[in-house]
Amino acid sequence: MLARLFFGGPRASLRSRLSWLLEPSFMDVVFAVRSSLAAILSLLIAMAMELDSPQWAPLTVWVVAQSSRGESLAKARWRIAGTVLGCCVGVALIAAFPQASALFFCCLAVWIGLCCGGATFLESYRAYGLVLTGFTSAIVATGAIAEPDHVFDIAMARGTYIILGVVCEALLAVLFMPTLQAQARKRLLDRLHSAFQTVQRVVVDLARTDEQAQAQALAQALAELMAANARIEFDALEMGPSTRAGDHAHATFAALLMVLARARGLALVARKKGAVQAEGGMLPEGASEALRADYESARQHIQACERPQRGDRFRFRMTSRRHALEALENGIRACAGILAGWLLWEVTGWPAGAAFISFVALVYGLLATRENPVPASTPFLKGAMWSVAVAAVYVFLVLPAVTAPEVLIVVLLVAMTVGGLAARKPETAGYAFSFNMFLPVLIGPGNQGRLAEDAFFNNAMAFLAAVMFMSWTYRVMLPFRVDSHMRRTTLWVEQRLKALAAPGNRVTGHQWLSETASSLVRILRNAQGVPQPMKLAYMQYQLQAMSMGMHIVFLREVAKSPALPLNARRGIRVFLRKWMQSGMEATAWAGMTEAWLLRYSRGMPSDVAERLQNAAGSLRVLAAEKAEGASPDPA
Numbered sequence: 190m191l192a193r194l195f196f197g198g199p200r201a202s203l204r205s206r207l208s209w210l211l212e213p214s215f216m217d218v219v220f221a222v223r224s225s226l227a228a229i230l231s232l233l234i235a236m237a238m239e240l241d242s243p244q245w246a247p248l249t250v251w252v253v254a255q256s257s258r259g260e261s262l263a264k265a266r267w268r269i270a271g272t273v274l275g276c277c278v279g280v281a282l283i284a285a286f287p288q289a290s291a292l293f294f295c296c297l298a299v300w301i302g303l304c305c306g307g308a309t310f311l312e313s314y315r316a317y318g319l320v321l322t323g324f325t326s327a328i329v330a331t332g333a334i335a336e337p338d339h340v341f342d343i344a345m346a347r348g349t350y351i352i353l354g355v356v357c358e359a360l361l362a363v364l365f366m367p368t369l370q371a372q373a374r375k376r377l378l379d380r381l382h383s384a385f386q387t388v389q390r391v392v393v394d395l396a397r398t399d400e401q402a403q404a405q406a407l408a409q410a411l412a413e414l415m416a417a418n419a420r421i422e423f424d425a426l427e428m429g430p431s432t433r434a435g436d437h438a439h440a441t442f443a444a445l446l447m448v449l450a451r452a453r454g455l456a457l458v459a460r461k462k463g464a465v466q467a468e469g470g471m472l473p474e475g476a477s478e479a480l481r482a483d484y485e486s487a488r489q490h491i492q493a494c495e496r497p498q499r500g501d502r503f504r505f506r507m508t509s510r511r512h513a514l515e516a517l518e519n520g521i522r523a524c525a526g527i528l529a530g531w532l533l534w535e536v537t538g539w540p541a542g543a544a545f546i547s548f549v550a551l552v553y554g555l556l557a558t559r560e561n562p563v564p565a566s567t568p569f570l571k572g573a574m575w576s577v578a579v580a581a582v583y584v585f586l587v588l589p590a591v592t593a594p595e596v597l598i599v600v601l602l603v604a605m606t607v608g609g610l611a612a613r614k615p616e617t618a619g620y621a622f623s624f625n626m627f628l629p630v631l632i633g634p635g636n637q638g639r640l641a642e643d644a645f646f647n648n649a650m651a652f653l654a655a656v657m658f659m660s661w662t663y664r665v666m667l668p669f670r671v672d673s674h675m676r677r678t679t680l681w682v683e684q685r686l687k688a689l690a691a692p693g694n695r696v697t698g699h700q701w702l703s704e705t706a707s708s709l710v711r712i713l714r715n716a717q718g719v720p721q722p723m724k725l726a727y728m729q730y731q732l733q734a735m736s737m738g739m740h741i742v743f744l745r746e747v748a749k750s751p752a753l754p755l756n757a758r759r760g761i762r763v764f765l766r767k768w769m770q771s772g773m774e775a776t777a778w779a780g781m782t783e784a785w786l787l788r789y790s791r792g793m794p795s796d797v798a799e800r801l802q803n804a805a806g807s808l809r810v811l812a813a814e815k816a817e818g819a820s821p822d823p824a
Contacts, residue, residue: 209614210607219365221609224254224625227361228605229598231354232629236594240346244629249354251608251625261362262426265355267318272351275325276344282330283340290535297327298527301550305557306520309512313422320554327527327550331543373427374494377434380417380424381441381491387413388445388487395456403456404728407449408713414449415710418442433501437490440505443699444487450702450736451480454810479803514677518667523553526662530655541651548655555622556659561669561715566660568619573656576624577649579604580631584645588634597634604628627652671715675727678708682734687772689741690765692749698742705735733814740807741768747804757789757801764808776815783808 204211213221228247235243253265278300286293304323308316329347333340391410395403418439425435493501530549534542556562556569583600591597608628611621631649682705688694689701709731716724747753748761764782767775783805790801 209610209617213610213613217610217613220254220613221606223361223365224250224358224609224612225602225605227254227358228354228629229601230361231357232601232634233594233598234353234357235350236635238349240349242346242350243635244633245347245350246354246357247605247629248626249351250358253355253358254609261358263423264314264317265359267314268321269351269355271318271321272325272348275322276329276348278322278326279329279333280340280344282326283333283337287337290531293330294528294531297330298524298531300326301527301553302520302522302524305523305553306516308558309516309519313419316558320557323523324550324554328547331547331550334543373424374434377421377424377428377438378491378494380420381438381494384414384417384442384445385487385491388448392448392452395452401725403453404725404732407453407732408709408728410449411446411706412710412713414442414445415707432497433503434494434497436503436505437493440503441487441490441494443505443703444483444490446702446706447483447698447739448480448487450739451483453732454736454740454814455480457813457816458809460813515669515674518669519557522662522666523557525666526553526659529662530658541647544648544651545655548652549658552655552659555626556663560711561671562663563669565619566656566663569623570656570660572620572623573627573653575620576628576631577653579624580628580649581645583632585642588632601629601632601634623656669715671712671719672723674715675712675719675723678712679727679730682708682731683772686734686738686741687769689738690745690768692745692762692765694745696742698739701738701742702735705731705738709735737773737811737814740810741765743807744804747800750800753797753800754789754793757786760785760789761804773815776811779808779812779815783812 209217228250231246231250232243235246240246249268253261253268255261255264282293282297282300286296301323304319308319311319325347329340329344332343332347387410391406394406421435421438421442425432425438428434493503526549527546530546533539534545539545552569556565559565583604587600588597591600605625605628608621608625611617612625631645631652633645633648685696685701685704689696709728712727712731713724716727719727744761744765748758748765750758760782764775764778767778786801786805786808790798790805793801
């Protein structure tokens with residue numbers, strides 16, 4: 190029963206289950222010890238400053254502590270900004286509704302809903318900063334319900350805990366990682382070279398594999414590219430503001446996305462002709478100059494990262510799809526959850542109701558930015574149970590015997606180091622996420638004495654009730670369904686594909702590929718329960734849309750080129766208007782338009798003829814993609 194409760198079911202062996210603890214790597218130990226020492230240092234400083242709730246400082250350390258310094262810097266920066274704004278909103282709520290509990294909680298619920306919903310439109314730790322604003326407001330405001338005259342003092346104390354935890358974590362990270370910039374540059378270059386080699390291998394294999402294997406290879410390559418691209422921001426922070434390596438790295442991945450999309454179309458065209466060979470170990474036979482140019486662009490940006498130039502002002506920005514409906518659902522779920530928690534407190538008159546509301550808002554904020562909060566809520570709950578169990582041992586047996594700060598450091602270092610080791614392994618990271626953050630909060634160390642038994646039970650009960658309440662609401666109230674998300678994404682792709690042909694559309698090929706690739710990768714991460722035929726059909730359709738959209742953007746730009754004859758531009762515009770009206774069905778006109786452009790290019794100057802032939806090649810790829818007949822619904 191314990192194995193099923195805490196580990197989700199029987200595993201292979203005890204040694205394999207505990208390999209993260211018995212056989213940790215050197216970097217795992219460094220991370221665990223560094224984060225534990227930073228948490229304990231923040232706790233001791235908070236106690237020395239006579240702060241009323243010093244346990245919140247180590248919570249901040251575990252929140253911002255990440256495996257890389259760049260991640261910690263990014264998260265700490267947005268955590269400080271979110272805390273400052275959240276404290277201001279918390280003070281304003283108490284000042285506006287000092288004796289009107291219904292209006293107070295309605296406004297608080299709406300505010301948290303707006304923060305959680307708005308975070309869906311942001312990326313990385315920017316989203317975390319916004320949800321942090323919401324639950325910080327709740328913690329400050331609910332903490333001041335019993336004593337509204339002291340709300341400013343509570344807000345200042347909350348801000349002090351955050352800044353103290355961030356500073357301690359940053360100090361220990363600098364001491365443990367002295368060669369920060371060199372390591373960051375090496376990691377970035379390793380990712381770029383690995384991604385380049387992966388794309389080369391996939392491009393060669395595209396011409397030799399069947400349709401199903403091709404889709405799986407492309408999807409796997411896209412997942413690797415998007416995961417590595419998401420890490421660039423953190424490496425750039427570690428390397429400092431004086432380099433443009435981050436922008437060049439983003440441009441490298443954009444060029445590699447172009448290579449994959451273009452190579453897919455070339456492989457389809459070559460397959461139709463029945464002549465598929467590899468050229469130079471890299472490119473399919475008949476590969477266009479545009480594909481070679483994409484490869485060369487990626488190489489040049491990698492070289493710019495390897496050898497930075499003085500005065501480099503290169504800028505590059507990539508975008509990803511914004512999920513409006515999911516943002517609305519996320520906001521409604523958080524708003525309704527806060528209101529339901531308030532009604533529960535109002536009806537029962539629970540003495541620990543304020544703490545319960547604070548924990549509910551905090552847990553909502555921690556999981557609101559997850560793609561699918563339901564799978565994350567289960568290990569979070571189990572980690573919360575572990576933290577309560579370990580905290581009970583400390584409160585009842587360990588802390589009563591502690592009489593000096595030095596002893597407190599030793600006894601807390603053991604549990605925190607174990608939690609830090611668990612945070613480094615994917616199998617146990619979900620448990621460690623809640624265990625590390627809430628263990629010091631539940632223990633509640635202080636200067637004047639230990640936590641009383643009744644206070645511990647009330648606090649632990651409010652915490653577990655909040656986590657279980659959150660887990661229940663995520664499953665019952667507007668739950669995330671991957672099949673529904675796939676249908677919405679398919680509709681979004683169809684609409685955007687038509688809109689790409691509009692003369693006033695400003696979406697670039699890089700932006701289109703980035704949006705569709707990130708959407709595909711997100712689906713595949715959450716498609717464990719989707720039948721394989723449906724998943725494969727969706728992958729093929731999304732890859733088809735990526736390739737077709739890139740060529741539509743190219744044709745749109747060609748139609749605007751003043752260097753081309755007016756009649757040629759008019760012919761392309763006719764095809765684009767038909768695309769705007771009927772989408773992929775317009776490929777019925779692609780063959781005729783291609784033949785007309787090739788005839789028209791004869792006798793033209795070499796640069797004009799080359800441009801028209803490239804446009805004809807894009808039309809040929811569009812026809813080949815449509816002939817594949819990819820459909821998001823295998824039925």
